[in-house]
Amino acid sequence: MNIHEYQAKEVLKKYGVAIQEGYVAETPEQAYEAALKVKEVSGSDWCVVKAQIHAGGRGKGKIEGTEQRGVQVAKNADLARDIAQNLLGGNLITIQTGAKGKIVNKVLVAQDVFYPGASEPKEYYMSVLLDRGTKNNVIIYTTEGGMDIEQVAEEHPEKIFKEWVDPKVGFQPFQARKIAFNLGLSGKAFKEMVNFVTALYRAYEDTDSAMFEINPVLKTSDDRIIAVDAKVNLDDNALYRHSDLFALRDLAEEDPTEVEAGKYNLNFVKLDGNVGCMVNGAGLAMATMDIIKLSGGEPANFLDVGGTANAETVEAGFRIIMSDPNVKAILINIFGGIVRCDRVANGVVEAYRKIGDIKIPIIVRLQGTNAEEAKKIIDESGLKVYSAIMLKEAAELVKQLMREPGGNQA
Amino acid sequence: MSILVNKNSLVIVQGFTGNEGTFHATQMIEYGTQVVGGVTPGKGGTTHLERPVFNTVEEAVKQAGANVSIIFVPPAFAADAIMEAADAGIAVIVCITEGIPVKDMVKAKAYLEGKNSRLIGPNCPGIITPGEAKIGIMPGFIFQKGSIGVVSKSGTLTYEAVDQLTKLGMGQSTAIGIGGDPIIGTTTKEAVEFFMNDPETEGIVMIGEIGGGMEAEAARWIKEYGTKPVVGFIAGQTAPAGRRMGHAGAIVGGKDDTAEAKMAIMRECGIHVVESPAEIGQRMKEVLGR
Numbered sequence: 139m140n141i142h143e144y145q146a147k148e149v150l151k152k153y154g155v156a157i158q159e160g161y162v163a164e165t166p167e168q169a170y171e172a173a174l175k176v177k178e179v180s181g182s183d184w185c186v187v188k189a190q191i192h193a194g195g196r197g198k199g200k201i202e203g204t205e206q207r208g209v210q211v212a213k214n215a216d217l218a219r220d221i222a223q224n225l226l227g228g229n230l231i232t233i234q235t236g237a238k239g240k241i242v243n244k245v246l247v248a249q250d251v252f253y254p255g256a257s258e259p260k261e262y263y264m265s266v267l268l269d270r271g272t273k274n275n276v277i278i279y280t281t282e283g284g285m286d287i288e289q290v291a292e293e294h295p296e297k298i299f300k301e302w303v304d305p306k307v308g309f310q311p312f313q314a315r316k317i318a319f320n321l322g323l324s325g326k327a328f329k330e331m332v333n334f335v336t337a338l339y340r341a342y343e344d345t346d347s348a349m350f351e352i353n354p355v356l357k358t359s360d361d362r363i364i365a366v367d368a369k370v371n372l373d374d375n376a377l378y379r380h381s382d383l384f385a386l387r388d389l390a391e392e393d394p395t396e397v398e399a400g401k402y403n404l405n406f407v408k409l410d411g412n413v414g415c416m417v418n419g420a421g422l423a424m425a426t427m428d429i430i431k432l433s434g435g436e437p438a439n440f441l442d443v444g445g446t447a448n449a450e451t452v453e454a455g456f457r458i459i460m461s462d463p464n465v466k467a468i469l470i471n472i473f474g475g476i477v478r479c480d481r482v483a484n485g486v487v488e489a490y491r492k493i494g495d496i497k498i499p500i501i502v503r504l505q506g507t508n509a510e511e512a513k514k515i516i517d518e519s520g521l522k523v524y525s526a527i528m529l530k531e532a533a534e535l536v537k538q539l540m541r542e543p544g545g546n547q548a
Numbered sequence: 549m550s551i552l553v554n555k556n557s558l559v560i561v562q563g564f565t566g567n568e569g570t571f572h573a574t575q576m577i578e579y580g581t582q583v584v585g586g587v588t589p590g591k592g593g594t595t596h597l598e599r600p601v602f603n604t605v606e607e608a609v610k611q612a613g614a615n616v617s618i619i620f621v622p623p624a625f626a627a628d629a630i631m632e633a634a635d636a637g638i639a640v641i642v643c644i645t646e647g648i649p650v651k652d653m654v655k656a657k658a659y660l661e662g663k664n665s666r667l668i669g670p671n672c673p674g675i676i677t678p679g680e681a682k683i684g685i686m687p688g689f690i691f692q693k694g695s696i697g698v699v700s701k702s703g704t705l706t707y708e709a710v711d712q713l714t715k716l717g718m719g720q721s722t723a724i725g726i727g728g729d730p731i732i733g734t735t736t737k738e739a740v741e742f743f744m745n746d747p748e749t750e751g752i753v754m755i756g757e758i759g760g761g762m763e764a765e766a767a768r769w770i771k772e773y774g775t776k777p778v779v780g781f782i783a784g785q786t787a788p789a790g791r792r793m794g795h796a797g798a799i800v801g802g803k804d805d806t807a808e809a810k811m812a813i814m815r816e817c818g819i820h821v822v823e824s825p826a827e828i829g830q831r832m833k834e835v836l837g838r
Contacts, residue, residue, distance in 0.1 A: 270730050419794075506687060
């Protein structure tokens with residue numbers, strides 16, 4: 139589960155991680171008020187207004203149809219209000235949102251942290267995540283902050299440092315010191331970094347996070363170390379023990395069909411293609427999407443109905459897939475092991491009759507226990523449903539339907 | 549021959565008396581697996597499915613001689629169950645449970661280091677040596693005794709491949725589902741290595757998916773040490789980057805863990821890669837010249 143920058147910063151702050159302070163606003167007026175409150179903290183009229191969406195690249199992204207960028211400095215509260223006015227309700231398109239963009243419902247009004255002082259401000263990059271290779275958590279950091287980390291990895295791999303944490307003893311003080319030294323810090327900034335990374339790792343562990351990315355971590359001109367941005371991804375499997383974090387979920391950031399599917403315990407990911415699919419098992423579901431592509435179609439979704447493919451889940455799946463007008467056909471692919479194919483077939487027929495007006499062709503491939511009986515049930519139902527037993531046959535049917543001109547009607 | 553489990557495996561079920569445990573233990577017993585009992589804390593001394601229930605894995609090992617365990621306990625308690633089995637000296641621990649927090653698995657995996665236990669899974673269908681022992685949730689009837697080793701991250705996709713093999717007359721030595729989580733006990737490479745060393749395995753089917761570097765690791769090992777033909781498939785060629793596709797570990801993080809990148813490396817290493825999952829069986833048949 140992803141959370142917003144402002145929420146992530148609140149979580150970090152609770153663990154003693156120094157952050158760029160700010161206040162969230164949902165209206166231009168609130169943004170104005172927030173800017174005044176920021177001034178009380180920072181002592182400066184300047185602040186920065188940041189669109190809150192679950193995607194990166196906001197600084198370079200623009201609100202659709204305007205020149206307004208997703209992050210902008212304001213020299214006073216009035217200007218902060220104007221920027222918020224431009225951002226709120228707008229559709230922000232960034233490199234990570236894709237062409238569709240994301241609607242901005244909230245902005246974070248935060249202190250300007252690049253103020254002049256005794257030393258030059260310097261940006262670093264730091265993330266904490268699971269290293270699947272070593273099966274340990276790793277802190278990845280570099281002096282090249284504020285940039286895309288993949289680009290740094292490509293151009294300057296020697297500048298990327300990694301610090302693995304031994305789960306038997308946890309993160310150790312010498313590791314924090316090593317990180318601060320490797321970043322070239324000394325004096326007050328060194329001490330601040332040791333505290334920063336120690337608190338950051340504690341927050342990562344305590345919140346059962348899957349990934350933290352702080353880009354940039356800033357050394358201010360007066361040698362403080364703070365998190366200027368924060369991307370926090372929580373481990374979905376651990377949310378049951380973090381009700382406070384689960385409450386931070388923002389449904390507005392998720393695809394509505396995915397939210398709907400979640401209500402039926404269906405594992406659904408919306409895609410842009412024209413052939414929907416409904417499958418039992420995640421691996422087979424991905425493989426079925428691949429078959430659709432190889433057969434000349436484009437998958438419209440990923441959908442794993444799990445171990446119980448009954449009339450109710452099939453009906454919910456049908457409705458969710460068909461809510462996308464781009465879908466021209468649906469491929470149901472069930473390998474009945476424990477679940478019997480004839481039951482699934484009856485479920486498909488029942489769901490089909492219940493929905494009634496289905497205009498697109500449905501291909502049902504049932505294999506496994508009682509596959510022959512299942513095919514018979516489908517074939518004799520009188521419905522516009524094509525049946526198959528072998529995966530090859532199902533692929534061939536998709537291919538035929540994709541070749542048909544004009545909406546692929548059967 | 550086979551790998552890891554056979555007709556002599558003495559199996560206990562952790563989470564024996566629960567719904568899942570009861571259902572699948574019954575199926576395993578019907579298949580002919582030597583299920584010698586189960587563990588449900590607090591129900592020790594009773595019997596279930598005509599077999600003894602123990603309070604701890606340690607008791608089950610001492611009293612019933614168990615050397616294999618299959619775990620059906622809920623995600624919140626599964627890592628603990630894995631560690632208990634390892635502590636009791638169980639040789640092969642099969643964890644079916646899906647949805648275990650990553651932090652718990654980091655701990656459990658560290659605990660297993662230096663112990664004489666092999667973990668399979670979690671979030672997997674289990675392991676089967678056809679005709680001898682089924683320690684998992686797979687439908688037994690699609691399997692047939694033979695000489696093809698199957699290793700896969702996914703459940704139903706394994707069944708799909710096995711079904712194709714069986715229908716083309718190629719039985720399996722052992723089929724192992726290693727699981728779809730980011731942290732799993734037995735890697736693709738380790739399973740492949742077992743099959744390469746198993747005299748009765750003649751060919752290997754290796755099924756992977758997007759996310760992580762296990763398939764590339766296995767491919768490089770095969771290039772170096774492989775002695776038997778390997779047919780490979782990677783699910784998720786059409787999966788978008790950054791989205792989790794059902795399995796907790798099935799997510800494209802960078803350019804190295806896409807299906808395309810994995811397939812390219814596998815081809816370079818001499819693996820017979822199929823683009824369509826419908827062709828796994830057929831390709832194995834061709835490769836073996838049958």
